[in-house]
Amino acid sequence: MTTGTSVTTATAPLVELDDVSKYYGNIRALEGVSLEVRAGEITCVLGDNGAGKSTLIKIVAGLHRHDAGTFRIEGEEVALANPRDALDRGIATVYQDLAVVPLMPVWRNFFLGSEPTKGKGPLKRLDAGLMRTTTREALLRMGIDLRDVDQPIGTLSGGERQCVAIARAVHFGAKVLVLDEPTAALGVKQSGVVLKYVAAARDQGLGVVLITHNPHHAHLVGDRFVLLKRGVMAGSHTKDSVTLDELTRQMAGGSELEDLRHELERPSAT
Numbered sequence: 001m002t003t004g005t006s007v008t009t010a011t012a013p014l015v016e017l018d019d020v021s022k023y024y025g026n027i028r029a030l031e032g033v034s035l036e037v038r039a040g041e042i043t044c045v046l047g048d049n050g051a052g053k054s055t056l057i058k059i060v061a062g063l064h065r066h067d068a069g070t071f072r073i074e075g076e077e078v079a080l081a082n083p084r085d086a087l088d089r090g091i092a093t094v095y096q097d098l099a100v101v102p103l104m105p106v107w108r109n110f111f112l113g114s115e116p117t118k119g120k121g122p123l124k125r126l127d128a129g130l131m132r133t134t135t136r137e138a139l140l141r142m143g144i145d146l147r148d149v150d151q152p153i154g155t156l157s158g159g160e161r162q163c164v165a166i167a168r169a170v171h172f173g174a175k176v177l178v179l180d181e182p183t184a185a186l187g188v189k190q191s192g193v194v195l196k197y198v199a200a201a202r203d204q205g206l207g208v209v210l211i212t213h214n215p216h217h218a219h220l221v222g223d224r225f226v227l228l229k230r231g232v233m234a235g236s237h238t239k240d241s242v243t244l245d246e247l248t249r250q251m252a253g254g255s256e257l258e259d260l261r262h263e264l265e266r267p268s269a270t
């Protein structure tokens with residue numbers, strides 16, 4: 001295992017996992033995983049299929065409890081009861097398959113579940129005007145210039161939808177933003193746009209957890225990197241302790257890839 005230099009500052013990390021494990025029956029989904037997420041920083045969690053990335057998200061998002069180790073939020077040890085609990089503590093999770101209502105306008109989706117109202121008693125109704133302008137302003141603050149917040153969210157590209165979700169989490173006061181493979185289904189250009197807004201969330205002082213299997217995307221924006229392999233940590237680095245090549249090599253499995261290359265080599269013609 002490779003261990004990067006640890007960064008020490010006086011304040012406690014926003015989120016800290018220390019030697020955390022999670023088992024499903026006798027399946028080891030995570031074992032001995034440690035990471036920290038600090039305000040204004042991006043912690044990348046890299047891993048292949050089955051590495052335990054989703055399990056890690058579920059623990060941080062309050063969907064599952066860890067079985068061993070310590071989970072701290074701003075220095076306080078926690079065992080989150082449910083996703084609402086995580087949200088109340090400022091942890092917002094943006095899943096890859098965003099829960100949106102495709103036919104509803106962008107602004108309606110932006111406020112889904114937290115709609116402001118106006119009027120009282122029987123005259124109480126949704127404040128559409130406020131939602132429309134607030135959505136437009138919140139998007140612009142992040143540098144997102146959508147043509148029209150009235151268009152159904154289903155007409156946006158996958159990348160644009162991710163950006164709206166990021167702006168939404170920032171607007172509603174998240175301290176920690178967990179992003180579940182936000183660039184997995186996107187092309188190069190759209191991935192770049194999404195990463196730009198991930199960096200914008202960081203610049204607004206949020207701590208970001210970026211789950212990805214793409215070392216290039218991770219290295220572009222990450223401050224810390226945790227590599228998972230079959231549920232255990234295969235590496236932990238800070239930006240200045242690892243190069244893109246090294247990160248890519250570790251993700252690709254290094255020697256495993258070399259063995260595969262030998263296996264796939266054509267037999268030389270005789």
Ligand code: ATP
Binds near residue numbers: 024028029047048054
């Ligand atoms: P992928 O990128 O393929 O989604 P992942 O890195 O997110 O993979 P996890 O989904 O966290 O990995 O899974 C880690 C391990 O735990 C896998 O071996 C998986 O089969 C197992 N696992 C995950 N959820 C459950 C569950 N509810 N019950 C039993 N085993 C599970």
